[in-house]
Amino acid sequence: MIRLAANLSMLFNEHAFLDRFAAAASAGFKGVEYLFPYAFDAEDIKHVLQEAQVEQVLFNLPPGDWEAGERGLASLPGREGEFRDSVIEALRYAEVLNCPRVHAMAGLLPEGADAATQADHHETYLRNLRFAAGEAAKTGRDILIEPINTRDMPGFFLSRQAQAMAIIEVIGADNLKLQFDLYHCQIMDGDLIRHLERQFDAIGHIQVAGVPERHEPNVGEVHYPAIFERLRALGYTGWIGCEYRPRAETRAGLVWGEPWGLTAQG
Template sequence: MIRLAANLSMMFTEHDFLDRFSAAAKAGFRGVEYLFPYDFPASELRARLDDQGLTQVLFNLPPGDWEAGERGLAGLPGREQAFRDGLERALEYAQALDCPRVHAMAGLLPDNADPATRDAYLKTYIDNLSYAAERCGQDGRTLLIEPINGRDMPGYLLQHQVLAREVIRRVGSPHLRLQFDLYHCQIMQGDLMRTLEQQFAQVGHVQIAGVPERHEPDQGELNIGALLEHLDAQGYDGWVGCEYRPRAGTVAGLGWARPYGIIAGHAEETP
């Protein structure tokens, strides 16, 4: 059975962030995810979840200096302590929010990185993930990695599914799994159904969006109904994060989600 989670960083932006929890619940979502929780006290986020009967399904570790262009620390040589400090902060939030999984962003390679530099970044990445996966396991959490397409995020260290599978193999921890985003995978390689089958045992979370514009998943190249049916047929019992930017109002674009229990049209668009 497909369970949809609203990504509150991208959806329901008609509302202030803390009001998006109630908007998502009113639309029929039972789970939520977002990029980062750290601008708000964990107690306030916990209260919003509890008030609306929502499950927190995912958020990211601190990404470094986002305003300065950093997109994760896990693969950056020399930033190991900052990565570990961010991991501990994320685990504190995960415990408070009862969130079972956290995503570690890999970070960006330098412009025109040569093979030796790439190898150094990849070694740092694997070393940091090995530490973080063990630490997450101690806390009863799962660590996720996600290939992100190079069009939206040029220079991102982890762009391809085959490298993600190799990284997971090399780390060798049951606490490290794959965040499989259909949007990113379609842009980088396509062949979504077979790619899903190849690595299904490693998948810990799924995200969706339309290609190429990252709007509603029924807009563009993807046959989202067939893909979700295939995911369900594989026996997937996790959440599917709706990480897309609505073309207009969030609720107005939720018609595609009615078969999965979302009551489009029954929530207000205005704050």
């Protein structure tokens, strides 16, 4: 069964944020995700979730100073206290929103980072993820890590599937899982179906977008119907987040999702 979640940071930007939940529901989405909820009161988001009758499936931990260019705290030496606070804050929102998983963005390496600096980031990342997984386990939630391509996000610490899988194996926490974004994987690694097969047991969430422009999934070099069929065959029952930039108005571009329950015109 293919279950599609609307990424409300990218989709339905024709509406104010709290109105996007109803817009997503009217288009056939049963779940929603977005980057960050922290600009809004958790109870207000809970209310619109309930009104729209959609599930909250994912959001990110606080990323540091996003406007200044920071892209996560998890691997940043010297920011451990801030990271721990971000875990507690994210899990507080997750409790209110009944969200089963949160994503801990790895953060950026300094420009020109040498091997010693990279090793320091790696060790910090491991320590922080152990803490996050331990805190999340107390309420039965998952921590996700996501390789992000370095074309869109230069210097991002976690960029390769093999790197993510090695970290998950080293930490060995049952609730530390892979956020498998097919858009990022295609740019960095390719061979999408084989990566899905090899990493399937570690996957906690999947995201899609067309490559290379990050538009609708029916635009570009990736044939998503074949990937969805393989996911069905593998027995994937989780959510697939639609994290793409619509070429025009969101609803008009949803024709790609009609075979999976979406409605392009309402």
